[in-house]
Amino acid sequence: MAKIKIEVKQFFRDQKNSFxxxxxxxxxxxxxxxxxxxxxxIALVLPPAIIALxxxxxxxxxxxxxxxxxxxxxxxNSYVNPNNFTNLAIDNYTKPYINAVVKSFYLxxxxxxxxxxxxxxxELARRQLLNAEIxxxxxxPVDFTEMLANGLPGLIECVPDSSRITDIQKNLNAVxxxxxxxxxxxxxxxxxxxxxFTPFSIPEDYxxxxxxxxxxxxxxxxxxxxxxxxxxxxVKEKPIARLLLTPVKRSEILLAKYLTxxxxxxxxxxxxxxxxxxxxxxxxxxxxxxxxxxxxxxYSGLSVGIFISAASKTKTEANQLFLASFVVIILLSGSxxxxxxxxxxxxxxxxxxxxxxxxxxxxxxxxxxxxxxGFHFYMLLAVSLVLNILTFIVFLRxxxxx
Amino acid sequence: MRKIEEQNSNEVVVDVxxxxxxxxxAHIIHDVSxxxxxxxxxxxxxxxxxxxxxxxxxxxxQIKSKNWTGKVLVTDLTPEKKKNHQKILSRIGYVxxxxxxxxxFELSPLxxxxxxxxxYGMKKEEAQKVAEELFTILDIAExxxxxxxKKLSGGEKKRVSMAIGLIHSPDVLFxxxxxxxxxxxxxxxxxxxxxxxxxxxxxxxxxxTHDLEAALVCDKxxxxxxxxxxxxxxxxxxxxxxxxxxxxxxxxxxxxxEEMIEIIQEYEHCEKISRVGVSxxxxxxNNFEKNLNYFIDYLLEKxxxxxxxxxDVANFRRFFQILIQEQEEMExxxxxxxxxxGRERREGRAIEDEREIxxxxxxxx
Ligand SMILES: Nc1ncnc2c1ncn2[C@@H]1O[C@H](COP(=O)(O)OP(=O)(O)OP(=O)(O)O)[C@@H](O)[C@H]1O
Ligand SMILES: [Mg+2]
Numbered sequence: 232m233a234k235i236k237i238e239v240k241q242f243f244r245d246q247k248n249s250f251x252x253x254x255x256x257x258x259x260x261x262x263x264x265x266x267x268x269x270x271x272x273i274a275l276v277l278p279p280a281i282i283a284l285x286x287x288x289x290x291x292x293x294x295x296x297x298x299x300x301x302x303x304x305x306x307x308n309s310y311v312n313p314n315n316f317t318n319l320a321i322d323n324y325t326k327p328y329i330n331a332v333v334k335s336f337y338l339x340x341x342x343x344x345x346x347x348x349x350x351x352x353x354e355l356a357r358r359q360l361l362n363a364e365i366x367x368x369x370x371x372p373v374d375f376t377e378m379l380a381n382g383l384p385g386l387i388e389c390v391p392d393s394s395r396i397t398d399i400q401k402n403l404n405a406v407x408x409x410x411x412x413x414x415x416x417x418x419x420x421x422x423x424x425x426x427x428f429t430p431f432s433i434p435e436d437y438x439x440x441x442x443x444x445x446x447x448x449x450x451x452x453x454x455x456x457x458x459x460x461x462x463x464x465x466v467k468e469k470p471i472a473r474l475l476l477t478p479v480k481r482s483e484i485l486l487a488k489y490l491t492x493x494x495x496x497x498x499x500x501x502x503x504x505x506x507x508x509x510x511x512x513x514x515x516x517x518x519x520x521x522x523x524x525x526x527x528x529x530y531s532g533l534s535v536g537i538f539i540s541a542a543s544k545t546k547t548e549a550n551q552l553f554l555a556s557f558v559v560i561i562l563l564s565g566s567x568x569x570x571x572x573x574x575x576x577x578x579x580x581x582x583x584x585x586x587x588x589x590x591x592x593x594x595x596x597x598x599x600x601x602x603x604x605g606f607h608f609y610m611l612l613a614v615s616l617v618l619n620i621l622t623f624i625v626f627l628r629x630x631x632x633x
Numbered sequence: 634m635r636k637i638e639e640q641n642s643n644e645v646v647v648d649v650x651x652x653x654x655x656x657x658x659a660h661i662i663h664d665v666s667x668x669x670x671x672x673x674x675x676x677x678x679x680x681x682x683x684x685x686x687x688x689x690x691x692x693x694x695q696i697k698s699k700n701w702t703g704k705v706l707v708t709d710l711t712p713e714k715k716k717n718h719q720k721i722l723s724r725i726g727y728v729x730x731x732x733x734x735x736x737x738f739e740l741s742p743l744x745x746x747x748x749x750x751x752x753y754g755m756k757k758e759e760a761q762k763v764a765e766e767l768f769t770i771l772d773i774a775e776x777x778x779x780x781x782x783k784k785l786s787g788g789e790k791k792r793v794s795m796a797i798g799l800i801h802s803p804d805v806l807f808x809x810x811x812x813x814x815x816x817x818x819x820x821x822x823x824x825x826x827x828x829x830x831x832x833x834x835x836x837x838x839x840x841x842t843h844d845l846e847a848a849l850v851c852d853k854x855x856x857x858x859x860x861x862x863x864x865x866x867x868x869x870x871x872x873x874x875x876x877x878x879x880x881x882x883x884x885x886x887x888x889x890x891e892e893m894i895e896i897i898q899e900y901e902h903c904e905k906i907s908r909v910g911v912s913x914x915x916x917x918x919n920n921f922e923k924n925l926n927y928f929i930d931y932l933l934e935k936x937x938x939x940x941x942x943x944x945d946v947a948n949f950r951r952f953f954q955i956l957i958q959e960q961e962e963m964e965x966x967x968x969x970x971x972x973x974x975g976r977e978r979r980e981g982r983a984i985e986d987e988r989e990i991x992x993x994x995x996x997x998x
Contacts, residue, residue, distance in 0.1 A: 469734040470736060472734065472735065473734075473736075473749075474749070476695075476727045477752035632695070633727065633734070633735055
């Protein structure tokens with residue numbers, strides 16, 4: 232009996248010891264965590280910061296900014312008066328409709344063209360759409376007034392920016408608002424119809440889901456992979472310290488890294504594009520344009536990656552910097568919240584982030600057939616170049632000790 | 634041309650005069666001067682923090698010239714001028730302390746060699762040829778040449794690292810603690826390889842170490858303490874400066890105590906005594922041959938029982954210890970004098986400190 236008592240006592244003593252040992256281990260863990268404040272900062276501050284960021288975007292959304300559109304009027308069909316058989320070219324309803332657009336809270340007519348007088352109107356409007364100056368072309372057809380005057384349903388055609396699939400419906404809804412105002416003010420029973428005319432839609436013999444998914448995925452993947460590929464290439468190479476005790480120059484070491492990884496990315500982008508084409512991606516633009524765009528974006532990912540690598544002291548630091556920057560770059564890229572809806576200071580930041588340009592650039596080539604050499608391309612090049620210069624400065628000053 | 638150079642064994646490869654190094658307020662190196670001649674192995678000894686690495690870093694262009702003063706020439710070029718750096722670096726080799734940080738572990742020894750050799754403008758075949766020679770001298774087995782370096786043993790990695798340091802036939806090879814972290818037997822191996830390379834290739838070597846055994850292979854030794862050069866000469870010459878030219882008596886004494894050592898020290902011809910074991914002491918006498926017998930009489934008189942006795946010549950280790958000890962004693966004396974001056978002021982503070990310690994102890998309990 233006494234023996235059992237001792238054993239039980241011993242058992243509890245062991246448990247107690249084990250518990251205190253465990254507590255001390257926990258304490259040690261906290262001490263270790265504290266030695267890396269950067270890690271803690273990312274873990275504790277980043278998530279609330281991201282949510283706060285999003286909340287400022289949401290609040291901004293209520294202050295809706297009107298959709299920039301161009302109106303192209305073809306309305307010029309003659310109207311034959313059944314009483315005296317006079318032939319009149321009329322466009323009586325065009326002006327009231329334009330007024331409705333002006334009045335609409337959701338629309339902002341950036342350009343108004345009279346196509347019956349000026350034959351290149353549609354071409355000009357289309358160019359504006361490609362450059363993302365406007366989000367939608369509203370086309371008033373040839374027989375608009377004639378149909379309405381004869382009590383027939385009038386048609387309004389729409390060419391929305393289809394590069395961001397999620398926005399198409401939003402654009403059409405805004406146009407519909409102008410139609411509502413027009414029918415109310417002109418006492419027309421709702422006989423006017425919206426006819427979404429999407430010259431930028433994906434042809435039937437291509438896989439629509441695949442193509443519209445890739446428009447979103449390609450920029451993210453290209454940027455992300457180039458970034459991940461390069462974030463460690465400087466921090467993890469310890470023998471650089473010893474290399475520097477040979478007649479080598481720091482700039483040579485760095486250039487060699489740029490060259491190597493640019494070459495790897497070249498092959499990678501070829502692979503991505505080949506796989507996408509064989510998988511059934513619809514590319515309205517040329518493949519060369521697409522390749523240049525994708526490669527430029529990848530290069531910007533490499534530029535950010537090498538910069539992170541040159542600026543971080545340890546591998547952990549590089550990984551954390553990568554994570555933090557990646558989250559911010561994606562959040563502010565405009566794929567989640569349209570850049571126009573962000574507060575102005577966030578817009579300014581997003582302006583210099585690679586994905587904010589890479590995404591629209593690639594989708595414009597894929598869905599609108601745009602040329603790569605536009606604003607986004609030059610912006611991307613400029614951002615990469617600035618990063619490259621910064622990387623050189625940081626790397627030349629980096630401390631190396633054998 | 635090359636031949637004339639080789640004949641002139643007095644050619645100075647490294648010349649350091651009045652080197653001072655400071656980082657901000659910290660004055661690390663004080664007025665250090667020495668010369669390294671072609672073909673010599675120089676050992677720079679000193680306990681941790683003495684400034685050995687700092688000196689090498691000046692010589693290898695790693696410290697900005699604003700942090701140091703003095704005349705420094707490495708292969709007749711001064712690292713003070715930035716435009717000399719590449720030239721100097723192309724003429725020197727460096728074997729750093731830690732292999733883990735300084736070799737490409739995923740690559741093979743040959744590829745490692747090739748990577749470093751190309752920075753000296755050497756072609757692949759050329760580097761390969763020299764590497765094979767060096768690997769043979771260094772006994773690196775041929776079947777490991779193309780394996781990933783991480784599969785080699787610590788000693789083998791060290792030897793590969795030495796081969797890299799020598800690949801471009803440098804005028805001088807710097808080695809930072811080549812024997813630290815290597816087990817006792819391998820240490821001697823490494824030292825032997827250094828000697829072998831020095832003899833076969835005639836490479837001048839500058840070794841920093843706190844491994845006093847390394848003096849065995851050094852032509853000259855320099856001893857550094859707290860940034861000051863205390864001695865610079867051949868080990869033999871340095872030992873000769875000891876009393877009786879380094880002759881000493883090693884005694885094993887029964888039940889050796891500190892009191893006994895004090896008694897021995899009181900003997901009029903005893904220059905120095907150091908305890909070297911539980912019951913062993915080494916004693917330097919002035920006029921050793923003459924005074925040894927009288928000394929033994931003195932011990933018998935004082936009732937100190939000698940178990941055994943031998944005569945010996947001091948080794949470098951002993952010289953180093955004595956030199957450092959003397960230096961420390963001198964400094965302690967100086968400090969005491971300084972302390973006497975400022976005592977009053979500090980006494981109040983000391984009492985405060987004591988109270989604090991007491992309070993802390995109480996809190997801990
Ligand atoms: N960049 C620096 N800034 C300030 N102090 C430094 C700097 N580099 C070295 N020191 C100081 O100089 C002293 C000598 O350092 P050094 O590395 O030369 O010693 P060492 O003799 O090589 O020691 P060890 O045997 O431990 O390698 C040390 O006290 C160190 O703290
Ligand atoms: Mg050192």
